[in-house]
Amino acid sequence: MIKKISLALLLILIMTGLAFFYLAPRKQFLHYPQNTIYRSQTVQIAVPSCPLQANSLIVESIFPEKSLSQWTKRQHAESYHLLENTAQLWKDNEFIDNFMIIATIPPRMHADNFFWEIIPYTKKNYHLFEQLLVLGKLTFDSPCLPKAERQSIKRKYQDYLPFFSKSYRPIPEDNFCPPVDVFCQPEIIAKQLLYEGKHTHLLYNHAPIGIGEEKLHFIIIPKAHRTNFMELTLEEYVEAQEISSKLILYYKQRGYPIVYIFHKSGKYAGQTVPHWHEHLIFVPHRTHEFIGKLMVLQKMLFPTSPLNEKKFKKLVDIYRLQAKEALNSLNERNYTKE
Numbered sequence: 641m642i643k644k645i646s647l648a649l650l651l652i653l654i655m656t657g658l659a660f661f662y663l664a665p666r667k668q669f670l671h672y673p674q675n676t677i678y679r680s681q682t683v684q685i686a687v688p689s690c691p692l693q694a695n696s697l698i699v700e701s702i703f704p705e706k707s708l709s710q711w712t713k714r715q716h717a718e719s720y721h722l723l724e725n726t727a728q729l730w731k732d733n734e735f736i737d738n739f740m741i742i743a744t745i746p747p748r749m750h751a752d753n754f755f756w757e758i759i760p761y762t763k764k765n766y767h768l769f770e771q772l773l774v775l776g777k778l779t780f781d782s783p784c785l786p787k788a789e790r791q792s793i794k795r796k797y798q799d800y801l802p803f804f805s806k807s808y809r810p811i812p813e814d815n816f817c818p819p820v821d822v823f824c825q826p827e828i829i830a831k832q833l834l835y836e837g838k839h840t841h842l843l844y845n846h847a848p849i850g851i852g853e854e855k856l857h858f859i860i861i862p863k864a865h866r867t868n869f870m871e872l873t874l875e876e877y878v879e880a881q882e883i884s885s886k887l888i889l890y891y892k893q894r895g896y897p898i899v900y901i902f903h904k905s906g907k908y909a910g911q912t913v914p915h916w917h918e919h920l921i922f923v924p925h926r927t928h929e930f931i932g933k934l935m936v937l938q939k940m941l942f943p944t945s946p947l948n949e950k951k952f953k954k955l956v957d958i959y960r961l962q963a964k965e966a967l968n969s970l971n972e973r974n975y976t977k978e
Contacts, residue, residue, distance in 0.1 A: 678804040690784040700755035709885040724808035738906030745899040767908040817865040823915040834963040846946040856922035868905035890966035898923035
């Protein structure tokens with residue numbers, strides 16, 4: 641009994657210490673213009689000063705914009721091509737086809753601009769350890785690279801500059817949906833659906849990350865079967881980001897200024913459903929944010945249970961009405977490259 645009490649007190653002390661460390665003032669993200677690898681008309685790809693993983697790259701606006709909700713349709717389209725071409729480059733030259741793309745609002749480490757970070761994962765036995773390292777850096781900040789290392793990474797990509805300027809075209813798929821793909825099952829979609837776009841569905845996560853009564857954890861999926869990001873079309877991606885942007889604005893006004901946006905491609909990156917899906921998690925303040933990250937850690941290490949059916953249906957009904965209110969202006973939009 642005494643041992644159990646001592647262990648519980650030790651865990652409380654550890655968690656309290658971590659929480660104080662997490663909530664302490666953060667250091668400023670230092671971004672250097674010379675990190676830029678390639679610049680399009682509205683966005684650029686660059687070497688991150690403080691990466692979440694070795695060899696990761698970032699795509700950011702060339703304008704000072706703190707949130708994805710400030711991005712234009714053109715910026716979404718240009719970022720799609722840069723991110724897809726980076727993934728294709730890794731696949732062709734480094735045999736890496738597992739990766740995660742993540743962004744936070746506000747930008748992590750107090751960066752001046754909103755940015756996407758594309759993080760490669762290797763096909764090795766310690767891929768879970770890689771995922772845990774990324775989560776740790778995301779929680780407690782990541783070490784910054786010295787100038788020489790940033791310049792070395794940048795030089796590696798100089799031979800591929802023309803590659804970044806290409807318009808990415810996904811390989812046409814036969815659209816066959818495997819039985820293991822739950823997002824191709826109509827009954828699942830009907831149960832979780834919050835909003836239907838032209839190319840995508842907005843769903844509520846059946847096992848949401850969050851604490852309290854409101855657990856704002858949404859998923860955007862393409863209607864067509866796309867195994868991963870590299871199969872996603874431009875139209876699907878742009879619609880997904882415009883839905884995200886509208887939700888970010890809407891929930892910021894409702895007191896949820898912190899947002900995590902991410903999607904994974906490949907099992908070594910942590911993808912569990914063979915159908916591309918983008919997560920949006922909204923958080924009211926940093927205490928909830930810290931607890932949410934602990935819940936992600938728990939989810940990575942142990943199986944998690946979905947919400948009970950009554951609670952799930954109640955939240956779906958609430959968020960379906962909120963999604964309609966936030967996204968009604970998108971109903972008649974047409975999503976094209978320009």
